[in-house]
Amino acid sequence: MEPAVEQQPLRIEGREHDLGDSFVVRRLLPVLQARHVGPFVFYDHMGPAQFAPGKGMDVRPHPHIGLATVTWLFDGAIRHRDSLGSLADIRPGEVNWMTSGQGIVHSERTPPTERRDGQTLHGVQVWVALPQADAEVAPDFHHHDASQLPRIRREGVELVLIAGTAYGEASPVKVFAPMFFMQAHLAAGASLDWPEEHCERGVHVIDGDIEWAGVTLGARQMAVQAGATAAPLHAQRDSHVMLFGGAPLDGERHLWWNFVASTRERIEQAKRDWVEQRFAKVPGDEDEFIPLPER
Template sequence: MSNVALIVPERAADIGSFMVGRLLPFRQKRAVGPFVFIDHMGPAKMGPEENLDVLPHPHIGLSTLTYLFEGAILHRDNMGNEVEIRPGAVNWMTAGKGVVHSERTPDYMRKAEKALHGLQIWVALPLDLEETDPSFTHVEARDIPQLERDGLQIKLIAGEAFGQQSPVPVYSRLYFLEIKSSITQTIQLGDELYGESGLYILEGCVRSDGNAYEPKQLLIAKDSKLCTFEMEAGSTVYLFGGEPFPEERYIDWNLVSSSKDRLSQAREDWINQRFPIPPGESDYIPYPTRD
């Protein structure tokens, strides 16, 4: 990517029963457009006694986007949704004024060898929708727009670009693209992008301005309109961003808001068990204690 402003390395983080690579937030860059949080899950090989078990936990003020490359996750929430997500599909959950969900290995996979690999993303909501009613949408892989262009395979996972719009119901102007190249070539996408832009390298190599960038690196552009880079054959990258909000967003654990007072209220509500737990669940993640 020409005009690289910042290189963000993947950093190990523990989400309870699973280690992930954290990309956002970063101390020098808290958000890219409305994207405020990105975790890279895996790739992980899991034995018959190893399973993903993220117990019920709350969110406010954001939408979550789950996108898998390999494996499966069973989503349960306190709206009554119980949905299994598979590779290429999208789970889009809007927390708004408050939601609780769990993420687990499906029952039929729990005693088998399995793999898990994907991205977990939080997208902040516009100020006037931070307290909207919660909702959940599942979009199958076959319904994600796909384009073939000059040796590129492009999926518009969320948002709008290339004159198309994903069926994922986003609430602000953004884009989240998967780009695969079958040949080594220079990619020029500046006219398709807007706002702030980040590029995550999943596999292969990206070159720009004489520098080579490898997997597990997130590149932040100075100007999305100047987004030009070379992809090696067999590379896969994820390009995301959009228009940033004028107000700062604060994060407290799994809670996001433009108001610190609202974060405090949500924190107290969770500690005092005022959020309902999803059907089929009995335990939950307590608010983390700090030394």
């Protein structure tokens, strides 16, 4: 039998959206050629954005089903509130992991001190689809300090394991399927092999230049690949990247607005529940909400 041909990585440029006040978000996943990578079904690169004193981020209460969300910041702070009563400010190196399951509502706003003084906000937000068997679990939220996350050192490489497993380490963040989500700093000339236990993988370059199996990537670009084997990453200069992936999803998912589900019927039910205000309110942020989009 001939050996399997290694799949060429797919480069993804993403699409930029200006949310106002010079706050630009680049949507990298999903795209037509890669609707999901492992359980990752959505990937946004936020900023960097400079908010003047008195300005800030204000994402009003909105619902989610069928997924877990995670925010990872390089700069700035975001205040999370949700319908469970959770209240947590996230800062660089910390993890806010929210499991929506059968349904949760949350808001994301600039904390008072940063709003007063102004701040630079820069980071990524991802959605991880829950396995079908766990899609209706009770909602949950956990905040993890930077000191709780495994730090892995290899020659010329420093990694932080945000969630999942890699290189013999496991993050304390609760996940529902085999996956990995990591931050990595590679010195110029360094190489990094991929975690062997995961067959779908992607790299997002925050800053620097990376070569992967003949594909070159610069800042704000992503590449993804699936297969039993993968060529290592090579840093052409000092580089800051995010690494992610895992096992293939157990079936396709429908994404509509903030909802992820295996059936369109479940999406429609969530839409009705939001319009008819059957989702719980967010304590401390009850006065506003984002209406259901018309399209």
